[in-house]
Amino acid sequence: MRRPDDAGRTVVVFDVDGTLVDSERDGHRVAFDAAFAAAGLPYRWSVEAYGRLLDVTGGRRRIAVFLEEQEYEPEEASVLAAALHADKTARFRELVAQGRVPARPGVPELIADLQKAGVTLAVATTGTLAWVEPLLERLFGADTFAEVVTGTDVRTLKPDPAVYREVLARLGVGPEQALAVEDSANGLTAALDAGLPCVVVTNDYTRGQDFTGALAVFDGFNDPDAAALLRQSAPWR
Template identity: 75%
Template sequence: MNAPRRPRRAVIFDVDGTLVDSERHGHRVAFNAAFAAAGLPHRWGAEEYGRLLRITGGRRRIAAWLEETGLGAEEAAVLAAGLHKDKTERFRVLVEQGRIPARPGVHDLIDRLAGVGVTLAVATTGSREWVEPLLDGLFEPGTFETVVTGTDVPLLKPDPAVYHDVLARLGLGPEAALAVEDSENGLRAALGAGLRCVVVTNDYTRGQDFTGALAVAQDFAGVGALFDAWSSVSRAARER
């Protein structure tokens, strides 16, 4: 007699600032290099970049900042598109050089979840051009069953579109999944899709409003126990 099949559960990870420590010494460096290559005097310091991270999507971030400097919206949008394309290529090179590390504790958590049969997925507003090589370089093939990026969805976080897409591809309702984010925008996207969300903050996002999060932690140390508890409660509830 076959054993009863366990209900499927999933954990859906954000990438930037969550799976990887990528903002201060990754994206910001690539943005500034793109500005320099275009002959622009602009440089984003660490503090200013933290403020700009409130705007999701690199192209939107550049355009909004250019408008702050006095450019009209149309001119800013055109210039931002070219700068963002160059920035993405420069960031992809950093990824391929292995200069974007996984956050401490991420691999242990992923191994722990995979070991109890939890499906893993990714929901990010980052471009597929760099997300795929980053995941391929840091994780074993097939670690993530589904990867949805900002290249795949028209609306970026805090809009929940990317999470709706991931859930549809997995064939799961939000009650069967848990999101992991690092920022207020990411949390709002997850909650908007009906997901419960664990927030693991970083230096840029610490202090944001995480009302509604299932839990908020400063790092991945000790988070495994929380996921074990969720996994057990989720399984028991669905098997009743």
């Protein structure tokens, strides 16, 4: 991956699910349901039900919490969740390979503009490396992001700030030199607790959440004010 030329350079750190890409409703949810069906389980997650489950970060943990709600014992839920999540990840990778997980409108243009401006780009996501890496390569190219830190790399997931702290450590920059871009209250909390200012760009699942503390909140990347703020080359304070 491309390394930043200068430790003092401005950094923009993006979340992936729901932020860079439209992936939750017609990507992960579909793959989860297919994994349930393949395992002979009767569960299917409606659009609305999946939206509620997104309060639990991390796909494996999301399945385990759901199974415990179905009265599985915690240990049994954990073992079954691991198997289901592995199958779901393989199915989601197929969706990625088929081009069925698109970037959000305005994101490719923003990424290109930030690159031209010399801004260092990074990723901090709770998603697993197995699908995050091929997705980013397909949509943005292999060398776009200086660092990609995923839920595979840290022990605790958002809203814990571990993934942001790891990105900063790898880049060798302080939080005052970086800006986070998130779509959810959990992501916002993680960024703020790591000391990063955070811009929130909502989607249909996260619109209406509490974004107290955000530097700004926008409905999409095509909002002219969002584009102008994110294209700034100076630190965001």
